[in-house]
Amino acid sequence: MPLVLEIISPEKLLLSRDVDMVVIPGTEGDIGVLPGHSKLITGLRGGLVDIYENNTITDRFFVPGGFAEVTESYCAVLADGIIRQSDLDPAKAAEAVTAAQAAYDATDMNNEEAYRLATDRLISAQAMVDSISPQRSDKV
Amino acid sequence: MPSLKTLRNRINSVKSTQKITSAMKMVAAAKLRRAQAQAEASRPYAKRMGDMMGALAAAEAANPNAPALLVGNGRDKTHLLLAITADRGLAGAFNGNISKHVRLQVQALEAQGKTVKIFTLGRKGNDSLRRDLDSKIIGTKNFVGKKTLEFSDAEAIAQTIIGLFRDEAFDVCTLVFNRFHSVMTQTVTETPLIPAATPTANDNAAGDQNYEVEPDDGTLLDRLLPRNLAVQIYAALLENSAGFYASQMTAMDSATRNAGDMIKKLSLTYNRARQANITKELIEIISGAEAV
Numbered sequence: 556m557p558l559v560l561e562i563i564s565p566e567k568l569l570l571s572r573d574v575d576m577v578v579i580p581g582t583e584g585d586i587g588v589l590p591g592h593s594k595l596i597t598g599l600r601g602g603l604v605d606i607y608e609n610n611t612i613t614d615r616f617f618v619p620g621g622f623a624e625v626t627e628s629y630c631a632v633l634a635d636g637i638i639r640q641s642d643l644d645p646a647k648a649a650e651a652v653t654a655a656q657a658a659y660d661a662t663d664m665n666n667e668e669a670y671r672l673a674t675d676r677l678i679s680a681q682a683m684v685d686s687i688s689p690q691r692s693d694k695v
Numbered sequence: 696m697p698s699l700k701t702l703r704n705r706i707n708s709v710k711s712t713q714k715i716t717s718a719m720k721m722v723a724a725a726k727l728r729r730a731q732a733q734a735e736a737s738r739p740y741a742k743r744m745g746d747m748m749g750a751l752a753a754a755e756a757a758n759p760n761a762p763a764l765l766v767g768n769g770r771d772k773t774h775l776l777l778a779i780t781a782d783r784g785l786a787g788a789f790n791g792n793i794s795k796h797v798r799l800q801v802q803a804l805e806a807q808g809k810t811v812k813i814f815t816l817g818r819k820g821n822d823s824l825r826r827d828l829d830s831k832i833i834g835t836k837n838f839v840g841k842k843t844l845e846f847s848d849a850e851a852i853a854q855t856i857i858g859l860f861r862d863e864a865f866d867v868c869t870l871v872f873n874r875f876h877s878v879m880t881q882t883v884t885e886t887p888l889i890p891a892a893t894p895t896a897n898d899n900a901a902g903d904q905n906y907e908v909e910p911d912d913g914t915l916l917d918r919l920l921p922r923n924l925a926v927q928i929y930a931a932l933l934e935n936s937a938g939f940y941a942s943q944m945t946a947m948d949s950a951t952r953n954a955g956d957m958i959k960k961l962s963l964t965y966n967r968a969r970q971a972n973i974t975k976e977l978i979e980i981i982s983g984a985e986a987v
Contacts, residue, residue, distance in 0.1 A: 563743060565846035565929055567736035583909050596747050597909040598918055622919065624747050624906075631743045635846070668861075671917075 558590040559629040560606065562616065564636055570616075576607040577630055579623050580682070586623075588630045595625040601679030603640060603686050604632060615640035617686045619679045640686060648683040655680040699972070702965040706958060713954035719785070720947035727878070727940035733843070734875070734933040744919075744926050750906045751916055752891065762913070764857070764920040767890030768866055773810040775833075775865035776800060777856070777888065779872035779931055780820030781939035782839045787946035789873060789881065789939055790819040796883045797824060797871055801831070812865055816852065816932070833864065844936060849929035856928075857921055860889055872931040873938040879945060881938035886931070888924060 557573035578587045580602025586595075599621045606614040621634035655677040662673040697705075755761045778797045780790045797820075801811045811831055815821040818837040825832055836852060838844065859865060868889040873881040908915055 561739070561743075563740045565737060565740045565849075565926060566733075568739045581909055593907060594905065595907045595909065596750065596915065598915050622744075622747065622915075622922075624743055633740060633743055633747075 556590045556628070558588065558592075560632070561629060562604070562618070562632045562634060562637055564634060569634075569637055574606050574608060575610075578603075578605040578607070579630070579632060580604070580618070581623070586625075588625050591627050592625050592630075594627075595623075597623050597625075599623055599632070599634065600675075601682030601686075604637070617643055617683060619683070620675060643683065643687045645684070645687055648680070648687060651680040652677070652684055697964075697968075699965065699968055702961060702968060706961045706965060709954050709957050709961065713951055713958065716947045716950040716954060720944055720951060723940045723944040723947060727937060727944055730933065730937040730940050731875075734930075734937050737930060737933055741926050741930050744923055748891070748919060748923050751908065751912055751919065754908075755912055755916060758912075760913075762916050762920055764860070764889055764924070765891050765916060768860075768863070770866040771809070773812060773865040773867070774804050775812045775814060775856075775859070775868040777814045777816065777868060777870045777928075778820050778824065779870070779935045780815070780817035780823075781935065782818040782837050783939075783943075784819055785946060786939055786943035789942035789946075790817075790823065792881075792883050793820055793871060793873060794823040798828070800869075800871070800885075801828065814856070814859075817935070833859070844929075844932055846925070846929055849932055850925040852928050853921055853925035856888070856924065870927065870931055872935050873942075875934045875938040875941060878941040881942055886927065888927060891920065891923065 558575070558577065560570065560572060560574045560577050561568065562570040576587060576589050578585050579597075580586075580600050582598040582600050585602070586597065599618060601619050602617070604616045604618055605612050606616075616637040617640055618632065618634040618637055621632065623633065624631045655673070659673040659677045662669050664670055752765060755765060776797055778793055780793045784790060797813065801813075804811045812833045813824060813828060813831045814833060815824060815835040816837070818839055821832070821835045821837065834855065836855075838848065841848075856868060860868065867887070870886045870888050872884060872886075874884040875881055
């Protein structure tokens with residue numbers, strides 16, 4: 556039984572295909588999803604979505620954050636957009652971190668909501684830089 | 696009886712109007728297709744988001760500390776109407792219907808002793824409502840000159856609305872927009888935004904499935920609720936633009952047909968007048984010849 560992976564942005568369905576396993580970057584840590592996974596709703600931090608087929612990673616996408624819904628037969632990733640890992644641009648990523656850092660520094664620490672948004676943005680930008688040359692090995 | 700020259704001018708002017716309306720109809724039809732495709736493409740996200748909201752809200756409904764965006768802040772004194780209209784006219788009663796509905800709603804709510812505020816999205820609605828309800832309009836935004844609607848636009852609006860809610864500018868927020876049923880029908884629809892619709896026992900089918908939630912219900916809802924608001928506004932904006940083009944297409948179609956009818960009528964009058972002139976001239980010549 557294959558697992559259907561859907562990556563959806565508010566504007567459109569970005570990707571929908573059958574995969575053997577997918578690893579998604581949950582807020583509390585990476586989650587590997589195999590077919591038959593128990594029902595789960597989780598927030599996502601910025602990071603890489605790894606698609607496994609035949610025990611190798613066939614595709615890696617960077618997501619800037621969002622949500623994921625997992626059931627026995629499918630995994631739906633709700634993200635703002637995806638970038639293929641090989642297409643990530645170090646210059647753009649560095650720029651995003653600088654901008655996010657500036658926004659973070661300018662944020663009023665007492666405003667819980669704004670503080671959380673700025674933190675999320677910084678973490679997501681940093682994750683983009685880290686995703687360009689991930690520490691994790693590509694081998695399984 | 697108007698002279699032949701005025702009739703001819705009249706026919707020509709109606710003809711050029713007809714050319715314009717039929718061109719507008721075709722432009723609207725092309726844009727409608729794009730708007731419809733965009734609305735279609737945004738549905739999977741909205742559906743999944745709705746499912747997740749349903750599952751989480753069901754679990755959270757009984758919680759006394761549930762987020763205010765979900766269950767409201769416990770008051771319903773001040774109402775905010777978020778009215779969505781198009782930025783352009785020439786679309787039949789499309790924009791008028793929204794303005795009319797908002798006016799009726801304002802009257803009904805004020806009769807119940809509530810305070811009403813209005814936030815308009817779209818230029819036409821703002822122009823029309825500001826004439827008599829200017830004091831109630833607390834904000835407005837339009838998309839004049841924007842080619843395609845992006846999600847970030849809706850997100851910015853959602854942020855503004857949430858900001859107003861946190862500052863206690865209003866207690867209850869309702870979205871008023873034209874729902875696109877078909878090319879011929881768009882109906883004015885109201886959707887509650889804040890508090891988000893509380894799920895009823897029937898909606899709870901999803902709740903039985905018992906989702907595991909990470910990090911935890913409250914934290915996730917805090918992130919999900921503003922997002923959901925933006926998604927709903929985005930969906931309404933897309934429905935609005937699809938409905939607008941459909942309505943404009945219908946309006947321009949009937950305008951083209953009316954122009955055709957008018958041309959027919961005017962040509963008939965013109966030909967009669969021309970014929971009468973010829974007959975008159977003939978009679979004059981003949982009677983002149985007889986008199987000699």
